[in-house]
Amino acid sequence: MASQIRPLGELIDEATTAFEKRFGSKPTIGARAPGRVNLIGEHTDYNDGFVFPMALPMVTVIVGNPTTSGVCRVETLSVSTDEPWYTEFSVDDIKPGKPKWCNYVKGVAAQMPGKLTSFDAVIVSSVPLGGGVSSSASVEVATYTFLEQICAEGADIPLIEKILKCQKAEHVFAGMPCGIMDQFISMMGKEGHALLIDCRSQIGRLVPMSNPDVVVLVTNSNVKHELTGSEYPTRRKQCETAAKVLGVTSLRDATELDLEAKKGEVDKETFCRVRHVITEIKRTDQASAALEMGDYERFGDYMVASHNSLRDDYEVSCKELDQLVEFALEMKDEGVYGSRMTGGGFGGCTVTLLKASAVDKVIKHMDTKYTASGRKATFFVCPPSDGASYLDLPA
Ligand code: ADP
Ligand code: MG
Numbered sequence: 001m002a003s004q005i006r007p008l009g010e011l012i013d014e015a016t017t018a019f020e021k022r023f024g025s026k027p028t029i030g031a032r033a034p035g036r037v038n039l040i041g042e043h044t045d046y047n048d049g050f051v052f053p054m055a056l057p058m059v060t061v062i063v064g065n066p067t068t069s070g071v072c073r074v075e076t077l078s079v080s081t082d083e084p085w086y087t088e089f090s091v092d093d094i095k096p097g098k099p100k101w102c103n104y105v106k107g108v109a110a111q112m113p114g115k116l117t118s119f120d121a122v123i124v125s126s127v128p129l130g131g132g133v134s135s136s137a138s139v140e141v142a143t144y145t146f147l148e149q150i151c152a153e154g155a156d157i158p159l160i161e162k163i164l165k166c167q168k169a170e171h172v173f174a175g176m177p178c179g180i181m182d183q184f185i186s187m188m189g190k191e192g193h194a195l196l197i198d199c200r201s202q203i204g205r206l207v208p209m210s211n212p213d214v215v216v217l218v219t220n221s222n223v224k225h226e227l228t229g230s231e232y233p234t235r236r237k238q239c240e241t242a243a244k245v246l247g248v249t250s251l252r253d254a255t256e257l258d259l260e261a262k263k264g265e266v267d268k269e270t271f272c273r274v275r276h277v278i279t280e281i282k283r284t285d286q287a288s289a290a291l292e293m294g295d296y297e298r299f300g301d302y303m304v305a306s307h308n309s310l311r312d313d314y315e316v317s318c319k320e321l322d323q324l325v326e327f328a329l330e331m332k333d334e335g336v337y338g339s340r341m342t343g344g345g346f347g348g349c350t351v352t353l354l355k356a357s358a359v360d361k362v363i364k365h366m367d368t369k370y371t372a373s374g375r376k377a378t379f380f381v382c383p384p385s386d387g388a389s390y391l392d393l394p395a
Pocket of ligand 1: 060076077078079100101102104123124125128129130131132133134135136137139343
């Protein structure tokens, strides 16, 4: 069975109740921002390439009030670690530290244009944490969207500047040198659409995705291998070095022929890494065109090619993700178009495109086989949803 996605109203009620309990007043300002699933285009964003995500119906909600104390007081209801759920920091001294979860909030607070007003806030989320669907960007973008209602200058800058500030928060305060995709889609997603983002020009193009007969299934493997933290910067570095060898600004400008010509100058591992990036950028462009034409079969084939490339050339998949993709593809005759790992890798989620009529059968099959392998997956049927917005809180 697919998991129920918690309705927005329920999240707002939970956050509001917790806020009243902790701070003794009603919150008057609120924002929501979604997680995302990337349909195709993995590890291409930091290579100036294309990515093709959509915003999820799972969101981070933040409610609160401005204060005059100069101290920001924040509670989360959603971290599953043993870190404290409540913390405070001064507007005049914002530095990364503990608890780690608050670095995403502080990072954005530190980026706000103009003078930061202190605030009280409570955060709650329905986005799976650490599952590769970008709960971190949803916290950043929700925080920005909340704070721009308190600090007026924050609302006045162009959207792309807001996105870049959220990205910078993740770089500087969470130590994660991510590309621009996650914050971009969380800010700019639109119901019934996926978004083709050209990470070089930083321009997005909405692609309608509202055929009721076709469904996106996000499957959380519920594993997270520890490699993620160290492997991501390593891959990034390899790409930068390879671009220099190929004589291009970024791998976006290289072709498979260029790579072949320099085969003798790069080691085998780098060759494979670059081959993934070059072919993935091309696939993403072609796949988005296929989706736009409603050619789901072809889109599914690109998804599978993407997974294989991430598994074999970029080496960021893992056994559990490979299994989930394999189990999904065993149901091709029943209506699965394609399936692949999504997000940075080494655990997290897969994304599967399939016929709506096949959802129950496919989930049952994947669930049975994955459970037999000793794990438990979580399944979410995800319509493409809206990016960040303000919340109207009950008076
Ligand atoms: P992903 O973005 O794929 O979910 P990350 O490791 O980048 O994984 O981000 C997960 C981290 O983001 C969590 O460990 C936590 O520190 C922070 N985070 C995400 N959602 C929340 C939340 N609702 N409240 C507090 N912290 C959160
Ligand atoms: Mg993240």
